[in-house]
Amino acid sequence: EASERRSKALSLIKDVDDLTLAQIQAELKDIPDRKEFLDLVTLWLRDVLMYKSTGNGKRLVFKNEEHAIEVYAKTRSFEALNRATEAVFTANSQLNSNVTPEVALELLILKLKDRV
Numbered sequence: 809e810a811s812e813r814r815s816k817a818l819s820l821i822k823d824v825d826d827l828t829l830a831q832i833q834a835e836l837k838d839i840p841d842r843k844e845f846l847d848l849v850t851l852w853l854r855d856v857l858m859y860k861s862t863g864n865g866k867r868l869v870f871k872n873e874e875h876a877i878e879v880y881a882k883t884r885s886f887e888a889l890n891r892a893t894e895a896v897f898t899a900n901s902q903l904n905s906n907v908t909p910e911v912a913l914e915l916l917i918l919k920l921k922d923r924v
Contacts, residue, residue: 813841817848822876824920825883836913846900849916853893856881860889888922895919 820827820835827835839845855868860881865874884892895916902912 813839813844814848817845818852818870818873820917821849821852821920822873822880824917829914829918832914832917833910836910836917839913842903842909842913843900845913846896846903846916849920850893850896852877853889853896856884857886857889857893860884860886884923891922892916892919 816835817839820832820839824832851869852873855870855873855877858867859865859874859877865871865877868874868877870877899912899916903909
């Protein structure tokens with residue numbers, strides 16, 4: 809079950825550019841552990857930044873996702889990745905502050921779509 813949750817979360821992150829807001833909202837409803845999701849997004853962004861900085865996948869956490877990480881890294885500026893990382897921390901803070909989880913995660917996903 810844990811690998812299924814991880815796979816579903818990674819799929820959402822990888823496909824974020826192709827999803828509409830309605831699809832994102834539907835996908836987010838199926839995420840039972842929001843903290844785990846935020847941890848996965850953090851690791852994903854770490855891998856993207858590592859790939860963008862080094863140009864190789866030697867130190868990736870998600871080694872089997874190297875191609876998707878490469879594509880994501882090439883389509884995002886460092887500034888966009890920094891904003892996405894900040895959005896993860898903001899979402900985590902919002903979840904701890906009793907903000908509606910769906911709203912916090914939707915805002916995060918919209919930041920992940922940001923390219924510039």
